[in-house]
Amino acid sequence: MCGVIGYTGDGRRDAAAILLRGLHRLEYRGYDSAGIAVHADGGIVTRKLAGRVPDLQELLALQPLHGVSGIAHTRWATHGAPTSRNAHPHMDCDERIAVVHNGIIENADTLRRALEGCGHTFRTDTDTETLAHLIEDSPGETVEARVIAALEHVVGTYGLAVMSADEPGKIVAARQGSPLLLGIGDGEYFVASDASAIIEYTRSVVHLDDGDIAVLTPQGYHIFDRESHVQLRPVDDVTWDLESIELGGYSHFMQKEIFEQADTVRSTLRGRLVFEEGVARLNGLNLTPEDCDGIDRITIVACGTSWHSGLVGRQIIESLAQIPVAVEYASEYRYRRPLAARNTLTIAISQSGETADTLQAMRAARAAGSRVVGIVNVVGSTIARESDGGIYLHAGPEIGVASTKAFTSQIVTLALLGVYLGHQRGLLPLAARQEFLCRLAQLPTLVARVLALEPDVRRLAEEFVHARNALYLGRGVNFPVALEGALKLKEISYIHAEGYPAAEMKHGPIALIDEEMPVVFLAPHDEVYTKVVSNMQEVRARGGRIIAITTEGNGDLGTLVEHQLRVPATAPLLSPVLTVIPLQLLAYHIAVLRGCDVDRPRNLAKSVTVE
Ligand code: AGP
Numbered sequence: 001m002c003g004v005i006g007y008t009g010d011g012r013r014d015a016a017a018i019l020l021r022g023l024h025r026l027e028y029r030g031y032d033s034a035g036i037a038v039h040a041d042g043g044i045v046t047r048k049l050a051g052r053v054p055d056l057q058e059l060l061a062l063q064p065l066h067g068v069s070g071i072a073h074t075r076w077a078t079h080g081a082p083t084s085r086n087a088h089p090h091m092d093c094d095e096r097i098a099v100v101h102n103g104i105i106e107n108a109d110t111l112r113r114a115l116e117g118c119g120h121t122f123r124t125d126t127d128t129e130t131l132a133h134l135i136e137d138s139p140g141e142t143v144e145a146r147v148i149a150a151l152e153h154v155v156g157t158y159g160l161a162v163m164s165a166d167e168p169g170k171i172v173a174a175r176q177g178s179p180l181l182l183g184i185g186d187g188e189y190f191v192a193s194d195a196s197a198i199i200e201y202t203r204s205v206v207h208l209d210d211g212d213i214a215v216l217t218p219q220g221y222h223i224f225d226r227e228s229h230v231q232l233r234p235v236d237d238v239t240w241d242l243e244s245i246e247l248g249g250y251s252h253f254m255q256k257e258i259f260e261q262a263d264t265v266r267s268t269l270r271g272r273l274v275f276e277e278g279v280a281r282l283n284g285l286n287l288t289p290e291d292c293d294g295i296d297r298i299t300i301v302a303c304g305t306s307w308h309s310g311l312v313g314r315q316i317i318e319s320l321a322q323i324p325v326a327v328e329y330a331s332e333y334r335y336r337r338p339l340a341a342r343n344t345l346t347i348a349i350s351q352s353g354e355t356a357d358t359l360q361a362m363r364a365a366r367a368a369g370s371r372v373v374g375i376v377n378v379v380g381s382t383i384a385r386e387s388d389g390g391i392y393l394h395a396g397p398e399i400g401v402a403s404t405k406a407f408t409s410q411i412v413t414l415a416l417l418g419v420y421l422g423h424q425r426g427l428l429p430l431a432a433r434q435e436f437l438c439r440l441a442q443l444p445t446l447v448a449r450v451l452a453l454e455p456d457v458r459r460l461a462e463e464f465v466h467a468r469n470a471l472y473l474g475r476g477v478n479f480p481v482a483l484e485g486a487l488k489l490k491e492i493s494y495i496h497a498e499g500y501p502a503a504e505m506k507h508g509p510i511a512l513i514d515e516e517m518p519v520v521f522l523a524p525h526d527e528v529y530t531k532v533v534s535n536m537q538e539v540r541a542r543g544g545r546i547i548a549i550t551t552e553g554n555g556d557l558g559t560l561v562e563h564q565l566r567v568p569a570t571a572p573l574l575s576p577v578l579t580v581i582p583l584q585l586l587a588y589h590i591a592v593l594r595g596c597d598v599d600r601p602r603n604l605a606k607s608v609t610v611e
Contacts, residue, residue, distance in 0.1 A: 030076025038067030286389025353381025
């Protein structure tokens with residue numbers, strides 16, 4: 001949830017400048033405090049504060065730092081309030097060791113008591129400071145030897161970078177549970193939580209595995225395991241470019257990513273639609289026809305927006321492949337000792353590919369005998385590397401904390417998987433497959449038409465900007481869209497909102513309805529449309545203010561609703577790809593009008609790498 005970066009070079013570049021630029025790129029991972037340390041003046045010099053990276057930049061303008069190697073951090077607080085004192089880097093007693101860390105040291109309290117017992121003085125309330133004192137207390141000629149010795153005592157997760165005043169130019173990195181990669185340059189080396197921090201300097205990255213210890217110097221890098229055995233790791237090439245992590249003229253990444261969806265849906269489909277044979281080509285899935293035949297049931301594990309796409313995926317897969325699908329909150333599933341069986345396929349859905357609960361749920365399913373596949377956006381992420389097969393979204397980097405383009409690409413990917421399994425199990429006749437693939441192929445054009453509704457949505461936002469609550473209602477595949485619409489509004493505008501199955505409203509939430517309550521109905525023309533209209537009448541009868549997302553050409557909602565937005569018709573199972581977009585835009589514009597920090601909503605972070 002924090003962003004970690006480290007750099008060492010041959011002096012051609014200033015480490016402080018590189019570290020600061022990297023922190024700007026990593027800020028979506030956590031943004032309540034930030035800090036930097038460089039080797040300078042024969043020791044280690046640090047600057048840190050509570051606040052955003054631009055605040056640290058201002059501090060550095062007043063108190064400049066320069067050096068050839070250093071480490072830096074942007075924080076999402078877990079242990080210790082987001083104050084300047086608790087900001088990283090953390091130092092040992094003599095300020096000769098500096099540490100930045102992403103993760104949680106679960107036995108920090110025990111270690112702290114032991115270290116305080118033998119004379120160490122702590123300055124902060126963080127778990128991370130324990131590491132600095134532990135390294136200080138550990139034997140070894142080199143900082144990497146002391147790091148290895150210290151980590152023997154640590155229980156928890158970490159992606160960390162360490163530097164010692166005694167070995168200028170050397171950065172030591174270690175990974176256990178939190179993402180960390182190396183950047184390989186020409187005479188310079190980087191360590192970072194993800195590639196966005198270093199892509200402007202190199203595209204060559206090495207993903208570290210759990211248990212890896214890396215040593216970077218201007219002369220090169222080495223990777224060891226805890227027994228100091230050399231580890232060889234492949235050098236991968238980052239496929240996306242710097243432009244994709246720039247705003248490109250938009251006001252916010254969320255806005256940019258909403259408007260990228262015609263292209264991102266197209267890129268998710270690229271090379272995967274084989275019309276003649278009516279098949280979906282999913283080469284990375286690693287599922288043979290026999291494997292597909294042998295699947296008795298599917299379990300989807302995910303969190304947040306990815307869980308919502310899983311709910312849509314359930315309906316699509318059950319309909320196209322007739323396999324029962326359970327959709328589980330990963331955080332609950334992992335502690336339930338899953339009863340997965342050999343013939344259960346577990347699908348882990350995650351944009352970042354690093355969400356700790358989803359990763360652990362996937363590992364729990366595998367331990368229970370299930371085959372696991374990942375539906376992931378970030379190439380080379382842990383879930384992608386640990387699953388038996390998978391499907392990449394190819395939606396490009398998603399920087400806005402509120403997930404948007406990943407959601408629509410996840411649904412399209414699950415639809416491709418539904419066709420794939422339906423075909424492999426011989427359940428979906430050629431014509432039906434070809435028809436569905438055609439509908440998929442039309443989606444990018446239809447998405448572009450929905451995006452043209454933005455001016456209407458902005459006007460709606462102006463009307464509901466002062467709402468204190470909101471209710472989102474839908475049926476069938478659009479019930480999860482109601483959940484997603486409510487989540488978007490909650491997470492970026494801080495308005496309390498709930499999503500519900502429209503029929504469920506009568507069993508309680510209808511008590512909330514009054515003249516103040518905006519009620520957003522998902523009402524595309526599908527098999528449950530008339531039922532949704534009856535639910536609208538129940539809300540109308542109690543004075544609720546109805547906004548309806550319905551299908552182009554639908555003229556019969558008349559006075560029943562206050563506002564309606566019409567999206568193009570498509571296959572009913574695919575309608576969520578279109579109906580969700582006005583809800584993304586509505587949340588976006590309400591948040592902008594309320595002056596909220598849309599890309600960095602309070603208390604949130606883009607990739608939840610701790611439990
Ligand atoms: C969605 O807008 C949120 N950022 C959050 O709910 C997110 O979907 C969740 O943390 C799962 O992330 P993942 O897809 O990267 O695993």
